[in-house]
Amino acid sequence: MERRYSDMSIEELRREIGELTDKARKAEQMGMVNEYAVYERKIIMAKSYMLNPADFKPGEEYQIDGDPAHNFRIVYMNGTFAWGYRLNDQGEKVSEEEEEALPISMLGKKMN
Template structure:
């Protein structure tokens, strides 16, 4: 049995290779109509990309665009590793998250909203 390594233990180059392999697997799964498998690969890609970013770039008390979701932004209450904890807001600044707070991998965050 091969022991899975954590993305936090990967080098930047290993992360790039992993993302390339996962992207290829995701494309194949999508072509074959394997929706669940595609979604798993997509989530792994998001996580691997997060480990390639510097969490120090993101700050609590700031709001960021959400990749692939132009209708919402994300307000960060606090950071924990590669996760930003906070809530989604619509473009009017109203909280729309159902949960009190949610955690998003930082690769899902775009530019800071001023």
């Protein structure tokens, strides 16, 4: 039975990320796009558990890894997820959605 990331130590998470990276690489080489995407998401989640959610505060704005055209403003935190919305270069909301959740490992450089 697989253990939850929240129950793993930092070293166990690093080992898990290494194994997932190998599996993702193999899936990509074999052209298994969906399987590759699953491993990439698992890596993102495992990396989130290596960060301290207390370092991310509501009202702060961050770059989004993988989305250089937008920043992310946090409205509130829930565990390893930052809830908020994407902003364009002019600081305007990009989506009509109320909020979306991003794993904190997807947040890059703090903007403000």
